[in-house]
Amino acid sequence: MSRGGDDVNADDANAHEDGAPVGRRIVLGVAALGAAGIVTGRTVQDHLARWLAPIQNADPTGLTGLLPLGATFRYYSVTGSVPTKDASDYTLEIGGLVDHPTTLTLADLQQMPQTTLVRDFQCVTGWRVPEVHWTGVRLADLLETAGPTPEAKAISFGSFDGAYTESLTLEQALRSDVLVALQMLGKPVTHDHGGPVRMYVAPMYGYKSTKWLSSIEVTDQVVPGYWETQGNYDVDGWIGESNGRDDEPVG
Amino acid sequence: MNPSVEPAAAPSIGAPTATAPSTGATLIRFDRAERLVHRSVAILMITCMTTAAIMYNGFLSAPIGHRRFVKLVHVYSGFALPVPIILGLVSAAYRADLRRLNRFSPTDWRWLRSRTRRNGTIRVGKFNAGQKLNSALSGGAIAVLLVSGTIMYFPDLTRLAWRTGSTFVHDWFALALGLLVLGHIRFAVADPGSRRGMSTGTVMAAWAEQHHAAWADESSIDSAPVDPAPLDAAPLDAAPLDSDPGSTVMIDP
Known part of the structure; x- marks a missing residue:
């Protein structure tokens, strides 16, 4: 910026203005x-995000998370306060078109075979958290135990926030990178991240990964979820191939 | 700040002390339109900042939630924010102040470099260089936030890379403008004389003499020829035509 005053007579009484x-x-x-x-x-x-991600993921104060780098989790909730649940009162209901409807506690889920994935988490609004550790039960394993009936075509997820719903086709639900996640970032999933139990659908945008998971219902057709009816998001939320975006796929 | 924003009538020309709570001469600093613009922009800006803070910070959005509603309030406050800034242009006083804010004199550069800039030895005009910088930076940032926000809100407008770029720009500019606004509020809180100017439209002549000496002088000179008091107002304690600047009642420039 150049110094001003090129056309000014500083001696002028009104030079101030x-x-x-x-x-x-x-x-x-x-x-x-x-x-x-x-x-x-x-x-x-x-570049900034790649460079700072290791620092942000390891920062115990969380202060670097306040920097707008687009590489940290942002908290999205569609309702007011969400009740807090833990091992004492958490239940997951599995029902609908299955031979063996069941209700599982957190301990039940913890005793099942666990799968760990290290994958990015990509939000449809643009932010992406690289290399997040996820551990949980494969949805396919849960479905196999429940036994979908021949009419089963899709899954509808419910949340104990009381409002959020999501869906997958049965074929998508059986993928090996679709988890009922119990751990995230190496610790039990925290309440703010959708704990104690949330979905992690690796190949799809974040809105497909229901937080505060409370029910898995097997249906005969896909029931579009919350953002798919409220926000016009694509029902098949593949990363890089939906919602008009071209992000790098997660896989 | 002051809830009783608008006095029943803007201080009328020629009755400078009529609404002054304390004794002493006053100067007219902002007209009604300017104060209305400032009030509207302040409300919209604080709404935008509050909703942005809620959406951005997990520790706020976790207990509050209702993301769709918060986002809606944010977006429409943002679209509304430039409206009063533009409507203000109907006021001649507002246009004149925009011109003053735009121009940086050698005195302004001296003021910016000075360590003792606030002790009154540099006789600044109606706005000091800090106020000028603040208004220019805020104006530019508001324009950038409006454009980047529009691109984010209407995803079909542009290509994806620009949408991601807009999010990036919107985040950083919002952070910068937020700090600027907080700084602006901090200076206002520290200076009741200045706050009075924006809430009532008038300032004490002594305050003007201390903080905006060149403006105080100029106002007295300008007002000298135009004085005769209107019929309904009796000058109480001042000789408006007094030729001694700095100690007398001033009238709207």
Whole structure:
């Protein structure tokens, strides 16, 4: 920025209110910076996020999470306060078109064979957390135990937040990278991240991974979930192939 | 800050002390339109900042939730925010102040470099260089946030890379503008004389002499020829035509 005052007589009694139009230059400069950011921001952000992700994931204070890098989890809840549940009162109901409807406690789930995945978590709004550790029970294992009837075509997930729902086709639900997650980032899933039990559907955008999972109902057709009816999101939420986005797939 | 925002009538020309709570001469600093613009922008800005903080910070959004509603309030407050800024242009006083904010004189650069800038030895005009910088940076940031926010809200407008870039820009500019606004509020809190100017439209002449000496002088000079008091107002304690600047009642420039 240049020094102002090129057309000013400093001796003038009113010199205080004259001078170069620096204010306008600043406004235009800020606007140009913003425009450049919009065009190049994606690349800049990717580099920043990649560079800082290890620090952010290991930061015990969580303060670096306040930086807008687009690589930390953001908390989305569609309702008011969500009740807190733990091992003493958590239950997962499995029902619908199955031969053996059942209700599982957290301990039941912990005793089943556990699968660990290390995959990115990609939100449809753009943020992506690299290399998150997920541990839990394969949804396929739970379904196998419950025994879907021949009419079964899809799964409908419910949440104990009282409002959120999601869906998968039966074929999608049987994939080996679809977990009923009990651990995330190496610890039990915290309440804010949807604990004690949440879905993790690795190949799809985050809205497909129901938080505060309370029920798994087998249905004869796909029932579009909360954001698919409230927000026009795609029902088949494949990362990089839906919702008009081209993010790198997670796999 | 002051809940009784608008006095029943804006202080009328020629009756400078009529609404002054304490004795002493006053100067008219902002007209009604300017104060209305400031009030509207302040409400919308604080709404945007509050809703943004809720959506951005897990420790706030966790207990509050209701993301769709919070987002709706944020988006529409954001779209509304430039409206009063533009409507204000109908006021001549507002346009004149925009011009003053735009121009940086050699005095302003000196003020910015000075360590003792607030002790009054540098006789600043109606706005000091900090206020000018703040308004220009805020104006630019508001424009950037409006454009990037629009791109984020209407995903079909542009290509994906620009949408991601807009999110990036929106986050960082919001952080910067938020700090700027907090700084602005901090200075206002520390200076009741200045707050009075924005809430009632007038400031004490002594305050102006201390903080905006060149403006105080200029106001007295400007007002000298135009004074005769309107019929309904009797000048109480001042000689409006007094030629001694700095100690007398001033009238709207």
